Amino acid sequence: MKVGKVAAMAGCVLAILALVKLNEPFSEYIQAMRSTGSQVETSSPAYSDHTNERLLQEIRNEAAQRNIKPIDAKLDRVWKAIPGYNGLEVDVDRTYAANVSNDAGAPLKLFYKETAPAVNLNDLGAQPVYRGNPNKQMVSLMINVAWGNEFLEPMLKTLEEENVKATFFLDGTWLRNNPDLAKKILAGGHELSNHAYNHPNMSTLSRDAQYQQIAKTEALLESVLGVKDNRWFAPPSGDYNGTTVSIAHSQGLRTVLWTIDTIDWRKPPASTILSRVRNKLQPGALILMHPTASTRDALPDLIKMIKSKGYQLGTVSDTLSPKRTDAGG
Numbered sequence: 001m002k003v004g005k006v007a008a009m010a011g012c013v014l015a016i017l018a019l020v021k022l023n024e025p026f027s028e029y030i031q032a033m034r035s036t037g038s039q040v041e042t043s044s045p046a047y048s049d050h051t052n053e054r055l056l057q058e059i060r061n062e063a064a065q066r067n068i069k070p071i072d073a074k075l076d077r078v079w080k081a082i083p084g085y086n087g088l089e090v091d092v093d094r095t096y097a098a099n100v101s102n103d104a105g106a107p108l109k110l111f112y113k114e115t116a117p118a119v120n121l122n123d124l125g126a127q128p129v130y131r132g133n134p135n136k137q138m139v140s141l142m143i144n145v146a147w148g149n150e151f152l153e154p155m156l157k158t159l160e161e162e163n164v165k166a167t168f169f170l171d172g173t174w175l176r177n178n179p180d181l182a183k184k185i186l187a188g189g190h191e192l193s194n195h196a197y198n199h200p201n202m203s204t205l206s207r208d209a210q211y212q213q214i215a216k217t218e219a220l221l222e223s224v225l226g227v228k229d230n231r232w233f234a235p236p237s238g239d240y241n242g243t244t245v246s247i248a249h250s251q252g253l254r255t256v257l258w259t260i261d262t263i264d265w266r267k268p269p270a271s272t273i274l275s276r277v278r279n280k281l282q283p284g285a286l287i288l289m290h291p292t293a294s295t296r297d298a299l300p301d302l303i304k305m306i307k308s309k310g311y312q313l314g315t316v317s318d319t320l321s322p323k324r325t326d327a328g329g
Helices: 002-022 024-040 044-066 092-099 149-161 172-177 179-187 207-225 242-250 270-280 293-308 316-320
Strands: 074-076 080-082 087-090 112-115 138-145 167-170 191-194 286-289 312-314
Touching: 044 087, 044 092, 138 316, 149 179, 149 293, 167 172, 172 179, 172 207, 179 191, 179 207, 191 207, 191 316, 207 242, 270 293, 293 312, 312 316
Parallel strands: 138 167, 138 286, 138 312, 167 191
Antiparallel strands: 074 080, 087 112
16 A cells, blocks of 8 residues: 555656656746746846847947038128038937837938037128028029019919919018008018118118118018018118128118029010029029019029929028028938
8 A cells, every 4th residue: 555655656756747847948937937036027128228228329320420510600702601501410319219119120210400500690790691501402582672563463473383482672662652562472471571761772871871771661561561570681782881781780680682693674585584593503592583574484484493403492581591401300
């Protein structure tokens, strides 16, 4: 009887040993549970920490290759004040957050942020400006208005159809006499700025007279159109002197001229305007025009040509700002 019990017990032991041998992974799991308690399921953060560090390093490596430094605004002998241009760098934190849950080996989705230059246009003081930064793939139509009412509405229609916003520099006397037409320009989402009061040659005027030319039109922009944030003054015929620039600056305005003159006031055929702009087109260009029959006829093809060259069209404020045209993420 005792021999039978011993044999039975031995058989049980052998069976248990065989079962354990067949289920070694399970026994290892039990051993892990005994040695680490409930942390066996939270052991993954240690692995994730390793993965996160690898991911961060990968993002930093990409950033080192892709980051673009900002460009400071500067004074140029020919172009006078040239605006700065923002840099572009990988936004490490945002990129990390967007990729941390991805499978290992998945391609990175990069996010970017702009970085400001150390020197901006406002840091250059009372200086005229003729163009945007030459690294910015944007140009502007600057339309000086003192006459030509019959051509304005078809030009506005073209701008609307092409989804282009321009900057209209309004003569004060014209604005006083044509408030409804000025409001149509404003309703189109365009930028409205100062073109003096009655189209004088500014450099021939006294300091006080120059001040009044700018101040009277600035007051009309606000009272008639509600424009309180104008930043630009375009002197009639491009005529100015240091006093003009200083007086405009004292009223919170920067004197702005043009990079390309369409010479539409000479009444050339539309093809001449197109050819002239095409030959001179460059990044940051400010393109001067007026409400004329020539510009009315040239404008649709002019806009299409500019777009076909890869340029964006924006207001003068858009083109002269340091904001990038290629900011991703």
